[in-house]
Amino acid sequence: MTAVDVRPPLVETRSLGKTFDTRKGLFGRLLVRGRHLIQALNNVNLTVDRGTTLGLIGESGCGKSTLARVLLRLQEPSRGRIIFDGEDITEAGPPRMRELRRRMQIIFQDPYASLNPRKTVEQIVSLPLRVHEKLARKATRDRVADMLERVGLKAAHLNRFPHQFSGGQRQRIGVARALILKPEFVICDEAVSALDVSIQAQILHLLQELGRDLKLTFLFISHNLSVVGYVSDRVAVMYLGEVVEIGPARAMLVDPRHPYTQSLLAAVPRLDAASGRRRTLLSGDLPSPLDPPSGCRFHTRCPHVMAHCRVAAPPLGELSAGHSVACHLYSGQRPAGEAS
Amino acid sequence: MSTPALGAANEAGQESILVINLRKFRRDRFAVVSAVTVVIFILMAVFAPLVTPHDPYDTDLLRRLQPPVWREGGEWSYPLGCDALGRDLLSRIIYGARISIFIGVAVVLLATVVGTLAGLAAGFLGGIVDAVISRIVDTLLGFPYLIFAIGLMGMMGPGLENIILALVYKEWTISCRVIRGETLAARELEYVEAARAVGASKAHIMTREILPNVLSPLIVVATTRMATIIILEASLSFLGLGVQPPLASWGSMVSDGRAFLLEAWWVSTFPGIAIFLLVVSINVASQGLRDAFDPRLR
Secondary structure: OOOOOOOOOOEEEEEEEEEEEOOOHHHHHHHOOOOOEEEEEEEEEEEEOOOOEEEEEOOOOOOHHHHHHHHOOOOOOOEEEEEEOOEEOOOOOHHHHHHHHOOEEEEOOOOOOOOOOOOOHHHHHHHHHHHHOOOOHHHHHHHHHHHHHHOOOOHHHOOOOHHHOOHHHHHHHHHHHHHOOOOOEEEEEOOOOOOOHHHHHHHHHHHHHHHHHHOOEEEEEEOOHHHHHHHOOEEEEEEOOEEEEEEEHHHHHHOOOOHHHHHHHHOOOOOOHHHOOOOOOOOOOOOOOOOOOOOOOOOOOOOOOOHHHHOOOOOOEEEEOOEEEOOHHHOOOOHHHOOO | OOOOOHHHHHHHOOOOHHHHHHHHHHOOHHHHHHHHHHHHHHHHHHOHHHHOOOOOOOOOHHHOOOOOOOOOOOOOOOOOOEOOOOOEHHHHHHHHHHHHHHHHHHHHHHHHHHHHHHHHHHHHHOHHHHHHHHHHHHHHHHOOHHHHHHHHHHHHOOOHHHHHHHHHHHHHHHHHHHHHHHHHHHHOOHHHHHHHHHOOOHHHHHHHHHHHHHOHHHHHHHHHHHHHHHHHHHHHHHOOOOOOOOOOOHHHHHHHHHHHOOOOOHHHHHHHHHHHHHHHHHHHHHHHHHHHHOHHHO
């Protein structure tokens, strides 16, 4: 980095929250008592700087995908604000959202479900163009063909249907659709998780290459730590809808602080098994988000649980520059008290 | 999954799902025979004036209750015998096929169009639209079909258009429910979300992304329902609430012969056999279609 970017971060969330109501319809609302609210996201504060990649890790059900959909306003947030390029888009109306959508896109996990089986590749990839740029048919076709070649497919594939492609090729179609409008912000929601490992590497390289060329900013969601560590500048870890630790990718992988991050890292298989790594094994299941634990949400499974943890939720506090953790273990080590 | 290997995909993949399904259908002999029977009935109905030996409305009192050809007093020019007014039964059955099939097709077509639109709107838009449509559907389904149709016919009076209307009033709920369910499932798929993420309009998502993917169960539903509608029309006509004389309808023909069931059983029996044959054929054929088209049975 030579010059400091003085512009605000591209994407920022402030105390973002999302609650789902499990009751269905009028009768459900009248009849169901007791717990019916799922807190999918709770007080999420994240920033994604321009041109960087923020990795987001967590178990399934922890709210990663909900965060992706709320950020794009595919689902409405229940609380908090979403700031995109300095603009509060939490309540932006449909016309404004439509304009913004060409600047933010998403690549989905399942390369089978994310492509309409009854449409040709041309129809699928050209949809963003048809919505946002009223081009002539020929020009649209040329743009789609260009984009296909950029993601490693051929113009000859234009008239084929999704079922005629392999998983990796389908994901390339999904990438082409997401990037054809040259967006600034791209969310990859488990974009490589459904693919074979060898294909994963191909798609990751493709994304990195296109990210450089098009100066993209990524939010890269995955449950796979090695994939996230490989592509990210910064990494955030979520547990039960909350961010428990966020920091530079290297620091997160080498020296994770939150017991949950440590246990996630310990679960990554390594070849040097003899290195005598400290293993933190988790016991128990992910608690139900319908009935989240009191205090620190991780206390039911934490190996270092203290009495205090069951009562008070630890705030996300900065340990060192850009590395924050929400855990009582470090409450005495905040920069303010570092002198001790 | 029927995803072909990549190398073969270019050849085999070009084939539409429809062609593959039709080939499966052809292997079911019983279903094919039934489908052929249905086609024969349809051809008979379409070309009725060309294939009937006599005018179905021509009365001849000398041939009153004339028996079919193989019984004493029968003759080849009137193979199935005559009714109480001396009209040729075969010709009337052929013309009756016109009424039955026309009403069946018209009711199912209208009901499917209405039901599809309503189901798509209910499933996709949800909320108050879904609540209103679903409550109407539930209410209509609470009425016994025939009683409901009899009530409506009583209000509107008999006649061809009124039968169709009376049946469509309730029939659309069938396809509405099917499409609503399919739409609810399709709405959550990632390709719909992708279209929303791109900024596509609701109209685009409903008609271009969802609709083409929810239509296939309707092929099976529509054929199955056709059989039910034909029975209902026959029932209404039997009760005298349907097609009015002198138009020939299988239901009213069965009803006409009721008074002579002991001395001239053929007047009621042959139209009854016609109803039976057509309905069973449609049901067996649609069962075959269902087996071929429903991926869950693969």
